[in-house]
Amino acid sequence: MEDRTDGRNANQLRPLGCSRNILNRAHGSARWSQGNTIVLAAVYGPKSGTKKGENPEKASFEVIWKPKTGQIGKQEREYEMILKRTLQSICLVNVHPNTTTSVIVQVVGDDGSLLPCAINASCAALVDAGIPMKHLAVSISCGLMEEGSIILDLTKSEEEKLKAFAYLVFPNSPLSVIDKVHSSKEEPIEHGIITSVSYGAMPVSGYFDCLERGRAASAAISEFLRRSLQKQSSDDASRAAQ
C-alpha cells in the first residue's frame, strides 16, 4: 500500500478539532477542523415564517455557504442544497412549524473533505443553538484507489488524483436512558445512511466497501463529537432572547 503524502495510513483520520460557542451574536456556533480543512458554522434560531416554496407545517432550514475567496458559484449552491437536505433529515421538523432556521457556513481553510467538515460543523452548531434533533450526523470522505483499497479523510491533492471518492453522512446512535428492549435482530441506527455524494466512477463493490469503512470510521468521529459536545456545558441562557 503506497504511503499517503502526509504520512497517514489508509484508515487514519487527520486530527479533529471542535470548539463550540465561539461567536457572540449567533445563537449557535461551532468550528470544526480536520487537519487543514477548517469550517466555521453559525446558526440563527427559529424565526417565524417560512419562505415561499416551503411547507408551513414543518420547520424549514436555510443554508448560506460562504467560500473563502471568490464569487459564489454553482459549487456553493450545490453544497448549500446538500447541507440543507441533510440537516432537515436529522432535525425534528414538527416541533416548530412555520419557522426558518438559518445555518451559515464559512470556509476558513480548504484542504479536501470540505463538505464532510461543513456537515460536522453545522451539526455541532445546531447542538450549540439548542435546535431539537433526532440524532447527530457524522460525515466522512472515502476514496477508492486503483487497486480497490479504501482511504479515509482525503486531502485536496488526494481528491484530485483519485478516480473516485465519496462523501458519506451517517447517523449517530442516540444515547437513551431507557434500555433498548427491541430485539437484537433489528439493525442499529448507525447502519443507515443519511447522505452520499459520490464523484467519479467506481464499481458497486467498491462503493459498498466505502460504506463499510466509512461507517466504521464514523463511529470514531461520533465518539469524538459526543465527547466534545458534552465537555462544554451550555451555561448561558438562550441568546435568542437578547
Place this chain on the structure above:
Amino acid sequence: MEQRWANTSRLTINEKQFIEEALRSEIRVDGRRLYDYRRLTIKFGRYRCLPRATILSCKCYHLRFSLFCCNCREDGSSEVQLGETHVMAFVTGQLLQPYRDRPNEGTLAIFTEFSPMADPSFEPGRPGEAAIELGRVIDRGLRESRAVDMESLCVVAGKSVWAIRVDLHIIDNGGNLIDAANIAALAALSTFRRPECSVGGDDNQEIIVHDPEVRDPIPLTIHHFPIAVTFAFFHEGNTLVIDPHYKEEAVSGVRMTVTVNSNGDVCAIQKAGGEGILSGDVMRCLRIASLKASEMTTKIKEAVETYNAEVALKKVKRHPSLIAQKITVPDVEMKEASFQKTKELSADMENSPNQTSTSLTTTKDKDTNASIGRPLNWDPYSSSAPAIVSSSTLPELVGTSKDANEDQMMQTDEEYDPNLKKDQIASATGVSSGIHKQNSPPKSLKDAVKPKHKRKKNAERGAR
C-alpha cells in the same frame, strides 16, 4: 419575516436611555473608559499544504507562466478579535494585466463580506450600505494613501502585474467593524508573501513564477500603517467615545472614522451624515486618533514579528528532517536503545522543563507506553540523554511545545493515538519539522545516540 429579524438589532427605549444617561457620567456599557479600546487579539493562519503549480499557456501575449495557487499557504491570512467583533482577512495574489493608465503599477482590491453569521440583520446577497462604506473607507486608507507599494508589484510593464486581493469576512458584529477590519487587512498584508518571479525564457517575454519551496516568497512593501479610529458622538457632540460597542452605535446618531498613521499623517476621514460636529471637536479627534494609531501600530507590528519568527524557525528545522529520513537502521538493537532512553527520559519528565519536548517523543514510540508506568531504577544521570538535540534547538522547542499543549486543550481528539498526536501537534503549532526531527526518523537519531548510551551504561556499571 425578514423584518422581524432586522428589528432585533434595534434597542429598547430603556436600553437607549440607560446608555445615554450612563455616558453622561462617563460610564460605558462594558465598563471601559471613554477613550479605551477593547482587547485586541491578532491571529495568523497557520495551516499549510503543499503548493501546486499548473502550467497555463496564454496565446495572446506569448507568455507562458505557471499559475501558483497561493491560497493554501500560511501567508496572508489573519483573524482579528476586537472585543466581541471578529473579522477574518485573506490576501491572495494573481498575475493580471494592469490598468491602462497605470501600466507599471500593481493593483490592490478590497472585497468586504458582511456574513449573515455576524448579525441577524445582515442579509445575504448584495452588500448593504454599511458594507460598501466599510470597503470604501479601508480602500481609501490603504490604497489611495499609497501604504502598499504598487510599483514593486510590476513584473512586465504594461503586460503583467501582481493583482493583490484582500477578502474581509465579518464573522461577528460586536461594533466598530471598520477599525477591526482595517487591522485585519493590515495584519494579513504584512504576512502575505508572493512568489518570486523573473522574466526570462527564449524571447525574454516569459514570466517564470518560482515555486515557494525553491525560492523564498517575497513580502509586500508597506510604507506605513494607516490605522482607522472610529468615534461615536452623544449628547449633541458633547461626549465622544472610541471603539463603540454595537449597542452604543445603535444609540449614537453621529459617527466619524479617522484614518491616521503613526507619522501623524491623516489618510482618510469619513463622516457620513448625522448631526454636525464642531470643527474644534474634529481637531480633538484627530489628536486622540494619532495617539491611538501609534499604539495600535506597535501592537500589530509585534504580532507580525512574533509570527514571522515562528515561520522562520519552522524553515530552519525543515532541512535536517529531509536528510535524516533516508537513513535506515536495523530494528533489533534500536528497540533496546529506545526503551532505555525513554525510561531515562520519563524519569526526568517532571524534573526539568527541557524534557517536555523530548517527552513528546516518548508518546510516539509504541513500546514506550508500557515503560512510563514502571518503576524507574535508572540513576537519573540523564543530563547526557538529550545529547541528540543540539542546545540551540532545545529552548525553541520548549517554547513551542508549550503552545502545543495549549492548542491540544482546544483539540480534544484522543483516537488513533500515537501517530495522530504527532500530526495534531504538528498542525497545531506548525513546528512540525522540529518534532518530526525527533519522531519520524527516530531510527537515525537513536542510531546516533546508541554508542553514547552504551558507554554511559557501562561506565555506571563499572562505577558500582
